[in-house]
Amino acid sequence: MLRFPTPLLATRLGVLAAAALFATACDKDENTASAPSQVNFTQTALYPEGTQYDEKNSHFLVSSQTAGRIGQVLDDGTYTQFADDAQLISTIGMKLDADRSRLLVAVSDPGYNATRTTAATLKKLAAVAIFNRDSGAKTGYVNLGALRPSAAAHFANDIAVDNAGNAYVTDSYAPIIYKIDVNGTASVFLENSALAAPAGMFGLNGIVYHPNGYLLVAKSDEGALLKVPLATPANFTKVTATGLNLAGDDGLQLLDNTTLLAACNAQGQVYRLSSTDDFVTVSRTGSFATGDVYPTTLARRGSESYVLYSYLNALQKMQSPPVSQFSLTRIAF
Structure with a gap:
């Protein structure tokens, strides 16, 4: 009863x-309240491009275009080395795959690491290095550029991981998205001349996996956002963003099934984009101005998002003296 x-x-x-x-x-x-509004760390001429936050180990991870090594940053700004290896010429985007206790790192050679660049790798390298997320030990290295050795140039930029553990990697200099399966076998997932960018410009850039079975990919030279089905990648489409300027779109972060953040570095903006039709179209529902700091990638920390102030524009101009302080800033819309 x-x-x-x-x-x-x-x-x-x-x-x-x-x-x-x-x-x-x-x-x-x-x-x-416990999530700081900004984490500043000092490492002269480090110029990080990628970042992730490791909840388990309570630190940010940052890459470096000039040193190659992976660093860890605490909330008080303490920077220490997390991992390094001679194969890390310039480290770019990163993906922390917490389910498999690994960190995947895109490795390229734009020529900014004077001690490790070589004629064989300069603007020809696209690779992914894999590390244990706790110890920093390197557990794998995949040379993706070797799949297309005849390409004029290569630049591995960013990484997404699907629910099964397959990784997808963008090449900014070649019109290619690579796939590395859970066994470490690499293949060309998508190759199409429509994905190409003018020589010397970045094309494919940030990438995220959507649980509805597709990838969302930034194409920086066009300021475009692409939707790439995992089952039929050749049927990729351009997401309609009427009235939006996404020029220089770089890092992407999926907050939920309908909300995406896009860092547009040359604009000094992070945009919040929303979709009501499974990313056929998007509209802007928020913006966060960063200023002239060249925001690149985004890290998720609990319910908060942080954007990396990379100052890569200063590196590209070979600014002297080089930038010494870099920041991870909490986004507030």
């Missing part, structure tokens, strides 16, 4: 429910 609570019991239940709601709200407030 269904029994209804007595008035006293109902009162107690109400108090407990209110307390639970209050505790949840407090936890949320405390989590937000």
Whole structure:
């Protein structure tokens, strides 16, 4: 028989429910409050492009176009080396695959690491290095450019991982998205001349996996956003973004099934894009101005998003003295 609570019991239940709601709200407030608005770290001429946040180990991870090594950054700005290897010429985008306890790192050679660049790798390298997320030990290295040795140039830029553990990697100098399966076997996932960019310009850039079975990919030279089905990649389409200027779109971050963040470095903006039709179209629902810091990639920390102030524009201009302080800034719309 269904029994209804007595008035006293109902009162107690109400108090407990209110307390639970209050505790949840407090936890949320405390989590937000404990996330710093900005983390500044000093490493002269480091010029990081990629970042991720490791919840388990409570640190940000950052790459370096000039040193190659992977660094870890604490909230107080302490920077220490997380991993390094002679094969890391310039490290670009990164993807922390927490489910498999690994960090995947895009490796290229734009010529900024004077101690490791070679004639054989300069603007010809597209690779992915894989590290244990706890120890920093290198567990794999995949030379993707070797799949298309005749291409005029290569530049591995960013990485997405699907639910099965397959990785997808953009090449900014060749019109290619690579795939590395869970066994480490590499292949060309998509190659199409329509994905090409003018010589010397970045084409394919940031990439994220959508759980509905497709990739969202930034194409920087056009300021375009592409939708690439995993089952039929040749049927990729351009997401309609009427009235939006996404020029220089770089790092992408999927917040939920309908919301995407896009860092547009040359604009000094991070845009929040929303879709009601499974990313056939998007509209802008927020923007965050960074200033002239060349924002590149994004890290998710709990319910917060951080954007990396890379200052790669200063590196490209060979600014002297070089930039010494870099930042990870919490985005607020």
